[in-house]
Amino acid sequence: MSRLSIRGIEKTFPGRRRAAPTRALEPTDLEVRDNDFITILGPSGCGKSTLLRVVAGLETPTAGTVTLDGRPVTRPGPDRGMVFQSYTLFPWLSVRDNVCFGLRERGVPRAEQLAIADRYLAQVGLKGFENHQPSQLSGGMQQRTALARALANDPGVLLLDEPFGALDHQTRELMQELLLGIWEQHRKTVLFVTHDIDEAIFMASRVVVMSARPGRIKCDIAIDLPHPRSYKVKTSAAFAAYKERLTEEIRVETIKTLNMEA
């Protein structure tokens, strides 16, 4: 059975000031199995973030349903942890208290909160930074903290909306390895939105390609690369073959997007 089931989700944003309404998502179906690591790849403005936000419960779909373990999703909840592209650590809380935030909201006893927070902080390589303020951290460290914060709730599904998009290339590659390592260990179900083809292939068990706006799922490709994956897989022939195919798929859509804007 599917863990997460997206059925007929469509989203139209109402037009403002007599402008025509914007159709962000065509009716979209996606079945996500337990332990899937799905990357959603698409040109910017294709509605991939909208789809993720609908799953998170932050956006209400115009039509369709999302169910998680058979229960319909109507609002955000700790069963779907999310990491955003923007830095969303609470600046008034220490790194540790940021990770404790969700646990505290759910009424977990303080001693247990601290134990869980420190465990996940160690896992994302931030041992020793527990008492730092977010403003003292680099972008990569902030996103690692945000990842630990989402993981601390032990969510059924982890939603990541271009979480490494604002980071420099080298940091970004290390973050991908870190996330992949965590997934290989915990086997979380992950939905990861990106527009970076290498990133999409490297971490995914399936890459879902979305078309230009209005977004719909254009193809769904299983990535059959062995685990554990190291960064070296990026130079393998199999990786290159996936990259060649996805580059073609994305290129067509990007050209469509450009022509739409022209």
Place this chain on the structure above:
Amino acid sequence: MDGLFAPLKPVPPGLRPVLGILCFVLFFLGWGIVTYGGFVQPLFLASPGETLLKGGELFVEYGFAGDVLVTVWRVFAGFALAALLAVPLGILMGAFKPVEAFFSGFVSFARYLPASAFIPLLILWAGVGELQKILVIFIGSVFQIVIMIAVIVGSVRTDLVEAAYTLGASRRGVVLRVLLPAAAPQMAESLRLVLGWAWTYVIVAELVGASAGIGHMIIEAQRFLDTGQMIFGIFIIGMIGLITDVLFQAANARLFPWAKGR
């Protein structure tokens, strides 16, 4: 010299206090030149020395310390009363848009009513005692605080709110543990501003029907054409304002260290 005047370029740390003090020095210098130089008659503008002398006289012979205390008490009582009502209302308006829709029109209207215009009415309602003075401050401050707090709370970053929801925060949790701490530094800053305005209302209130206070002293001094006393009274208000402002700023910096430099 050329390097100092590039737009938005910070001033070297050592130079900052020097420039600030220089402004005061020039002010007193100019004042001294026009008075001691005989450019204006002493009747219209007392010299710095004369003002200081009159000030000493006021404290020693006329119990001016009592007047100062009375005025300070009125300002803080009226301001505290206004903040007590306006801060919670402003928070509700900022957080809940229907509350804002209900109040914002009326508050915007009331904000433009000059507090001094209420003095005759307030005398009718509350007499010429302490209550009337405090109510003038209250009316002058309360609507300003409401609007400012509402705007500040309403402009808290939505991605922080969304992050909190995905971590399992309830609506109540979002208000208490995201909106409030996120808005707190700016709320304190706006209170500091309004406290400054409250000082302008108290003197107006004390010019009419008062038997004590700095404003009352200034009116008395006018009867005797004692410009020294009048100027000293005004000067004292400025000094108290400066001191409370510095204390307020120091308290804000201490309470919200994470907000510095924003």
